[in-house]
Amino acid sequence: MFILSAALSLSASASGADPAAPPAPGDPMQPGQVGEVTTIPPVEKVAPGRYRLGAVEIDKRGGTLTFPAEVNMDKGLLEYLLVHSKGKTHESLLRTKVEPYTLQLACLLLGLEGTSAPLAAQGAPERPTGEEVEIFLSSEERKSQPSEEWMINLVNGAKKPVPPMTWIFTGSMVVNGRFAAEADGSMVAVYHDPVAIIDNASKGGETDKMWYVKEGAVPPPGTPVTVVIRKVNGAYRQESSGGDVPGFGARVEERGERR
Template sequence: MTRRIATVVLLGIAGCATPGRPSGTVVEPFEGVTVQPSGGVVEVEAFVCLDGGWLEQVACSPDTREHEALVVIEARPSNLHAALLMAGFEPGSPGQWSYDDGAVAVTPPTGDIVEILVRYQKDGRSVQEPIGAWIVGAEDNRPFPERAWVFAGSLLAENPRWMGPGEHYVADLTGSIIGLVTFGDEVIGFERVMADQEAVQATQWQVRTGYVPPIGTPVTVILRARSPEP
């Protein structure tokens, strides 16, 4: 499945690559998305959509989960997947969970580790920091863990009848771009599976209220390869 998704997405960007590009070149394969292939970096335009409350996602598509996500990314999730492939990331598969006889069984997500940072303007200067700085524990305000993300790569699924024959990239319909809880269709997922139903598992993370920029603030989400261990 992972190989098939990569093939489908790469076919969609075949015209974006230009042979003989200088190694340090930054390209813009899609509107609002830039890629530095040699550096393993993808940058995506976004804006803040939440400044308080529980979190189930970090980033979503417009008109989907803005009530439980930090930022909105207007680029299509499948285009973001393609950009990550261009930057050298290998996708895996989203996490999954099931509940049976009072126990939760989990399958962790797989894929290359992705570091996620955010850049924005604050008091007239540029600030760049890990997206985890915007997230705290729901009960104890504990800091968010570092290196917590993997390129899961969403899923391909058979089209619903209204779409006609064929398959679709699931996150393009659901808007799941960067997930905290495990919906099972996110492009980038939290490394630890968390059920997306409150009755099964209580919400664990919330917005760092008073720290996150105001709603509507433009930001750049930076996705980059894992830094070497110190």
């Protein structure tokens, strides 16, 4: 299993260089390559520091990715915040037509670094490591809000607000010659999933019993949504959190330390 690495730079792409392409049929897969992807869109420069990769807008200066999605569920139990439209839509808050490979490549072009130690399986008790991001959601009638505002926790039968979440760009991987997120459509996981591109490092990410849609706070299914992924400034170092999960990466920001 290998974390997918980008083979192009924004400057090269903006000047007209072709982006990395999947291997030709019959070619052996190499670390960092991706198989069975239909089309890899070119990177277009739209303004100083701003680029477009398919439907994903990359703002290098602002440290954000912006792309379209739509509401998939307005009630029920969740395992994902976001999946591809052909993915696990029975358990995801949102769905998008953006290809998983395109989102992963956009994250890498933004400068995000994934994990070198992916979780062993879905629901693994360890917290995922990588680089922290924030996720914001908005619709035509709802201003931009942190993603957790659209969810609720159910703990011992009681509904509780979701505290500020820790989202981690872990990056998906190539398994048996296939880019795993492309095969499964898993993009942003609420319930730990090593196949997903972004995982949940918040408390409770190891369980699939407590994450629910916040009914009444989410627009009806099919409502267009804008997703913004923002790179969090500050180092994300691999060390013990001082809690019960050794090796959890703590983020250190200019405004202080958060664990």
